[in-house]
Amino acid sequence: MPWPKATRYLGKETPRVDGPAKVTGRAKFTSDVAPAGVLHGAIFRSKWAAARVKSVNLEKAKAAPGIKAAILAHEGEFDVRYYGDEIAAIAGTSKQAVLDALALIEVSAEPKDFVVKELDAVKTDSPRVAAGNANLTEGAAKATGDVEAAFAAATAIAETTVSTPTQVHHPMESHGHTVQWDGDEMTAWSSTQGVFACRDIFAKSMNVAQNKVHVICEHMGGGFGSKFSPGVEGALCARLAQAAGVPVKLMLTRFEQGLAVGNRPSSFQKLKLGAASDGTLTAFEIYSIGTPGYSSGANQGGGSGGASFPAPYIYKPAATRVKQGSVAVNAGQSCAFRAPGHPTASAGMEAVLDDLAAKLGMDPVEIRLKNDPNEIRRREYVIGAEKFGWKEKFKKPGASTGPVKMGVGCAGAAWMSGGRGTQAEIQVNADGTVEVRVGTQDLGTGSRTVVQVVAAELLGLDRDRITAHIGDSRLPPSGSSGGSATTASVSPAIFDACENVIAELKKLSGLDDPRGANWKVACAMIGAAPLQVRGKWREGLSTGGAGGVQFAEVAVDTETGFVAVKKILVVQDCGLVVNRLTCESQINGGVIGGLGYALYEQRVMDARTGFVLNPTLENYKMPGAADMPDIEILLIDMPERGVIGVGEPCTVPTASAIANAVANALGVRVPDLPITPDRVLAALGKVPKETATTMAERSREVESAFASVAAAPGAPWVDGNSGCHPYT
Amino acid sequence: MKSNPHDATGPHAVSRRTFLKTFGTSAVTAATLGANNVARGLAQANAERSQGPGAVGVTLRVNGESRTFSIEPRVTLLEVLRANAGLTGAKEACDRGTCGACTVLVNDTPVYACSLLAIEAQGADITTIEGVARDGKLTALQQAMVDRDGLQCGYCSPGMVMVLTALLRKNPHPSEAQVRRAIAGNLCRCGSYPRIFAATLAASGQKPVTKLNVISLHDHAVA
Incomplete structure (x- = not known):
């Protein structure tokens, strides 16, 4: 890799360039943008989990004080498929006016039968989510080798049933946009992970040319995979602004976030896993x-890859049989969520692997070193085990004594990442200052800072001489921020542009190297029109394929069922570390997201009403300050591999490592994530009889659901990762 | 707020205070007033102190400056700050007192601006994130948040800074446990908590332990 060896910025700790603006309140996020005369927009949503909407009357709402626009989400009759489905939208002069007017919208609808629980939806007599289609869409069985013979020959076999929750993204800034029209040209300030993707989708949905749409995202408050598209709310906002003739801001409420804009x-x-002695x-x-969600398998509506995931994950037994199905329910649609499919895949695979190790009397680290095909990850296990003190801490499952039991666990990640087509423009001014322009966006990952430090490094300048312009669809194109691809896409393009800048300045000045002490002299020759140079992403500066392993130490109170995570050790490779500071922050974030997946987070549906019971943050539990374990990170520096993204692999193994640590502490597995206190007590047999009966009933339901997957003839195979990343 | 019992007029008139007093102590009195009189009395009593539902003038002292806004009494402090005062530093993330992104100081105490009506904040000294840095210079806490990367997307940062500013004013050398407790009511979805703890300790002159190590894989052989 041609990246410089001796560096001033690369691999060092650089505070983010927009940090001061963000800690003083100066940074204008999408939700802060307010063009003159902007109206408040809001969506009127279905209160039915399933219904045929016959008519919607907006007249009273339209006539309400302050209301300037009211539009329908659909023309004519239509079906609503989940509690929260969009029906209409209005815009008015104040939030209060809009709240009052929402209550005046009249809907005539015929409620229909619905189903919101997966295990109910697979039953043959279940209400159909999409009329005429079975709720269950199965992939065809995928098999390699003679599975029966391999199991028959195995020394030990572990069988494990696990479940993982529907996890909701809940970025702190909700989904939303402000749209302003000027004739047939539209400007959208969008909270998005992809300004170009938003531009193209807006152009299509509003039927305007791409060069008439301008999308801006200066600062946005998190996305985690849920903000690739402008969404239904974007189209409604644009239509409201068109109808009203003035700008409209439509930011979803937290309640709507819990219903409508994606989930894992x-x-x-x-699972069944067999091994030789x-x-x-x-x-x-x-x-x-x-x-x-409401649309499953072949009927995908929400841009996700269904409910399938990579299997077998990481390990490669010779004989495998895989059959996965997606089941539609009357609930909000899933979409990409940080490392789509992988935390789910890991939760099952790493669990059955540990259960098998216990049967063989093997150490969990040993069985991974034996079977993990990736050399880097194997080394990471060795490094991590030493740093973690694995040998001293690991005891046989259930060996911990006393009411509070300690346990340890580990797990690995595999993520393809990699970079791709991005262009960058560098403008050098006669005073020696530099402007770098690239149409990427900063989700909080620090990409604005990456743009600045890569240019500073390669041009040999102080970073404060460089201004980074991002978050605008009128800048040179870059892809959406997904798949941990942003840094690996953006950095090579800037590298290339910097090389071109240096070549141009050489020509212009006749100097051998226009950098360093020569920079001022060379730039002085630029003249009135600044020097503008382009660069493109190219091969050889970034690669894909990050691993990473994590170790967890937990304390489980067997009297209360409470799990406290004491420590997470992360050993993570990410090729060339661009900015150590923001890289570590991302890893912290991945771990904390995984902690939520392991212990707290789950969307809860009510079977009787079809409602989401916890659409707000007081009852959808996200990790808070008090829940923080000691997180220690070992970054493996491998500059020879070039830039590799890290945002997703670091969230993959956390929940599995925690679940394995809990199983190690208790000597019995808590099969369902999140591992809530009631589930710990149930696994220990400490719950009252009635609950035990319910659990047995549920377990029968789970078994019968698997039987229906096994028995189904199967549709063409749906790959667990296909379509998970709506890359542009 | 005016509540003078002598303002009440008419044969069966009662002031809000006397009404509540009599109603609370004597059911007989309430009965003798008659149902209509009770309703009328209550409405009249409430009218003495109720404002709205239309817009009323509300004067707020924000970051040392007094401004009057014409708003409905049901409008929250957060909304006035963001929509009327142009102070968008305080963020709306849950709008129901769960996440702390909207935290401001009301008489030096951290308060969720989404859960306080603007009309009730009259007379108080309100400090928003925009009023924390003086003359464009970051406070030690803000500088530490930047240097230690106590933020990612930054949407929760204004709320975090407000709460921790209040903490450090009260307790200039908090322990990590006290920092955790202080921001227990502030959510960060990017997962910046460890760095926020470190930044706060650094801002108070304490040395947080760094957890990051960068190592070369080639120094380690596979066992």
């Missing part, structure tokens, strides 16, 4: 179902 699909997994994995089988 749930899973129920039945030395621990070599020989046979693997999985049946799984999960729900991506």
Whole structure:
């Protein structure tokens, strides 16, 4: 890799360039933008989980004081498919006017039967989410080798059933836009992970030319995979602004975030893993179902890859049989969520692997070293085990004594990442200052700072001489920020542009190297028109494929069922570290997201009403300050691999490592994520009889669901990762 | 707020205070007033102190400056700050007192601006994130938040800074446990908590332990 060896910025700690603006309140996020005369917009949503809407009367709302526009989400009759489905939208002069007018919208609808629980939806007599289609869409069984023979020959076999929750993104800034029209040209300030993707989708949905749409995202408050598209709310906002003839701001409420704008699909997994006496994995089988929401499998509506996930994850037993299904329910649609499919895949695979290790009397680290095909990850296990003190801390499952039991666990990640087509423009002014322009966006990952430091490094300048312009669809194109690809896409383009700048300045000045002490002299020759040079992403500066392993130490109170995570150790490779400071922050974030997945987060649906019972942050539990374990990070520096993104791999193994640590502490697995106190007590047999009966009933339901997946003939295989990343 | 019992007029008139007093102590009195009189009495009593539902003048002292806004009494302090005062530093993230992104100081105490009506904040000294840095110079806490990267997307940062500013004013050398407790009511979805703890300790002159190590893989052989 041609990246410089001796560096001033690369691999060092650089505070983010927009930090001061963000800690003083000066930074204008999408939700802060307010053009003169902007109206407040809001969406009127379905209170039915399923219904045929016959008519919607907006007249009273339109006539309400302050209301300037009211529009329908659909013309004519239509079906609503979940509690929260969009029906209409209005815009008015104040939030209060809009709240009053929402109550005046009249809907005539015929409620229909609905189903919101996966295990109910797979039953043949269940209400159909999409009329005429079965709720369950199965992938065809995928098999390699002779699975039966391999299991028959195995020394030990572990069978584990696990489930994972529907996890909701809940970025702190909600989804939303402000749209302003000027004739047939529209400007959208969008809270988005992709300004170009937004531009193109707006152009299509509003039927205007792409060069008439301008999308701006100066600062945005998090996305985690849920903000690639402008969404239904974007189209409604644009239509309201068109109807009103003035700008409209439509930011969703927290309540709407919990219903409508994406989630990580749930899973129920039945796994079976066999090994030879030395621990070599020989046979693997999985049946799984999960729900991506109201639209499943071939009927995908929300841009997710369904509820399938990579299997077998990481490890490669010789004989495998995989069958996965997606089941539609009357609930909000899933979409990409930080490392789509992977935390789910890891939760099952790493669990059954540990259960198998216990049967073989093997150490969990040993069985991973034996079976992990990736050399870097194997080294990471060795490094991590030493740093973590694994040998001293690991005891046989259930060996911890006393009411509060300690346990340890580990797990790995595999993420393809990699960079791709991005262009950058560098403008050098006669005074020697530099402007770098690239149409990427900063989700909080520090990409604005990456743009600045890469240019500073390669041009040999102080970073404060460089201004980074991002978050605008009129800048040179860059892809959406997904798949941990932003840094690996942007950095090479800036590298290329910097090389071109240096070549141009050489020509202009006749100097051998226009950098360093020569910079001022060379720039003085630029003249009145600044020098503008382009660069493009190219091969050889970034690669894909990050691993990473994590170790968890937990304390489980067997009297209360409470799990406290004491420590997470992360060993993470990410190629060339661009900015150590923001890189570590991202890893902290991945771990904390995984902690939520392990212990707290789950969307809860009510079977009787079809409502989401916890659409707000007081009852959808996200990790808070008090829940923080000691997080220690070992970054593996491998500059020879070039730039590799890190945002997703670091969230993959956390929940699995925690779940394995809990199983190690208790000597019994808590099969369902999140591992809430009631589930710990249930696993310990400490719950009252009635609950035990309910659990047995549920377990029968799970079994029958797997049986229906196994028995179904199967549709063409749906890959667990296909379509997870709506890259542009 | 005016509540003078002698303002009440008419044969069966009662002031709000006397009404509540009599109603609370004597059911007989209430009965003798008659149902209509009770309703009328209550409405009249409430009218003495109620304002709205239309817009009323509300005067707020924000960052040392007094400004009057014409708003409905049901409008929250957060909304006035963001929509009327142009102070968008305080963020709306949950709008129901859960996440702390909208935190401001009301008489030096951290308050969720989404859960306080603007009309009730009259007479108080309100400090928003825009009023924390003086003359464009970051406070030690703000500088530490930048240097230690106590933020990612930054949407929760204004609320975090407000709460921790109040903490450091009261307790200039907090322990990490006290920092955790202080921001227990502030959510960060990017997961910046460890760095926020470190920044706060650094701002108070304490040395947080760094957890980051960068190592070369080639120094380690596979066992």
